[in-house]
Amino acid sequence: MSAGPTPARGARVVDLRSDTLTAPTPAMREAMAGAPVGDDVYGEDPTLNALEERVADLLGHEAGLFFPSGSMANMVGVRLLVEPGRELLADVTSHVLRAELGGHGALGGITSRTWSDGLVDGSNPARVLDARVPLALMVPDAGPYLVSTAAVAVENTHNFGGGTVQPLDQLQALRSGTEQAGVALHLDGARLWNAHVATGVPLDVYGRLFDTVSVCLSKGLGAPVGSVLVASAERVAQARVLRKRYGGGMRQAGVLAAAGLHALENHVDRLAEDHARARRLAQACAAAAPGSVDPGAVPTNIVVLRTGTRSGTEVAAAAAERGVRVSALGPHMVRAVTHLDVDDTDVDVAGTVLGEVLAG
Numbered sequence: 001m002s003a004g005p006t007p008a009r010g011a012r013v014v015d016l017r018s019d020t021l022t023a024p025t026p027a028m029r030e031a032m033a034g035a036p037v038g039d040d041v042y043g044e045d046p047t048l049n050a051l052e053e054r055v056a057d058l059l060g061h062e063a064g065l066f067f068p069s070g071s072m073a074n075m076v077g078v079r080l081l082v083e084p085g086r087e088l089l090a091d092v093t094s095h096v097l098r099a100e101l102g103g104h105g106a107l108g109g110i111t112s113r114t115w116s117d118g119l120v121d122g123s124n125p126a127r128v129l130d131a132r133v134p135l136a137l138m139v140p141d142a143g144p145y146l147v148s149t150a151a152v153a154v155e156n157t158h159n160f161g162g163g164t165v166q167p168l169d170q171l172q173a174l175r176s177g178t179e180q181a182g183v184a185l186h187l188d189g190a191r192l193w194n195a196h197v198a199t200g201v202p203l204d205v206y207g208r209l210f211d212t213v214s215v216c217l218s219k220g221l222g223a224p225v226g227s228v229l230v231a232s233a234e235r236v237a238q239a240r241v242l243r244k245r246y247g248g249g250m251r252q253a254g255v256l257a258a259a260g261l262h263a264l265e266n267h268v269d270r271l272a273e274d275h276a277r278a279r280r281l282a283q284a285c286a287a288a289a290p291g292s293v294d295p296g297a298v299p300t301n302i303v304v305l306r307t308g309t310r311s312g313t314e315v316a317a318a319a320a321e322r323g324v325r326v327s328a329l330g331p332h333m334v335r336a337v338t339h340l341d342v343d344d345t346d347v348d349v350a351g352t353v354l355g356e357v358l359a360g
């Protein structure tokens, strides 16, 4: 069901640009209003402490730390594993390298190299991990002439690939290969909840494969703010120092943590509804505009639609004029994301509009 202010159906805009757009539900707002709080820089916010413990426990790690954003959680999580002047390997379309505005280099002194297998020839647009690729790129102890690889970052689900769930056997192969080489692993798990719901793989099975894991509460789970980084207790103690240094020390942030705890209780299993709606949207688009999307290849809540010869921007603008908002993702692609504030009617309206615009 939709939450927040809802205009009359005639005027309603279906906003599928991102799952970050959700407004807190009334029940979530109530949980926030009633939360016991304290000063978190002193470590004294009981609600925040409870959230950090809960997420660490879910992901099979010793400790957790709350962050105001996924970008900051990734920046600190990676920095714990990579000293300045050493390198991080990641997919060329990864959020850590494409969408965090160079923070890992600018603030962490970290260099990076990317892999892009199957992107140019179109054989791997979803950016499904093949562990052999990063393992072949690694140079763990490069000596005095080349940059040494300190860590590899993986994104699950992979946003710019279209909500791709990374195969567990590839994650396991990556873990054993990096471990043998003494290279660390970071997981950008902004949407790990979606991977867990789509596959049934327990969260801690994913979590234990990585040295640091960031997860977001503000995407599919519908909280207004917040991410949690989990790791060993020793690393989380270091992360607390880095977070303060980056300006991320918060005070009575228990009001935000209460939203996260509420989301963990109430909004994880329902992600299956977002996944079903994403497939339904893809089916409508594929029926009206064959070739725009393969509905069988929509694993979670993100639908990437090919716009043919027209630009993504042009198609997004035409859909917006008819009350459906999507993001232009590439020169000939748009992205539609289902979320807590999108219901079946919204998806049917969006399917009709997008189908007609794409066929147009």
Ligand SMILES: Cc1ncc(COP(=O)(O)O)c(C=O)c1O
Residues within 6 Å of the ligand: 020, 068, 069, 070, 071, 072, 074, 095, 096, 155, 157, 158, 159, 188, 190, 191, 216, 218, 227
């Ligand atoms: C895969 C992924 N990682 C990290 C982030 C960063 O989250 P934030 O916007 O809270 O910084 C996002 C945001 O969309 C994301 O999609």
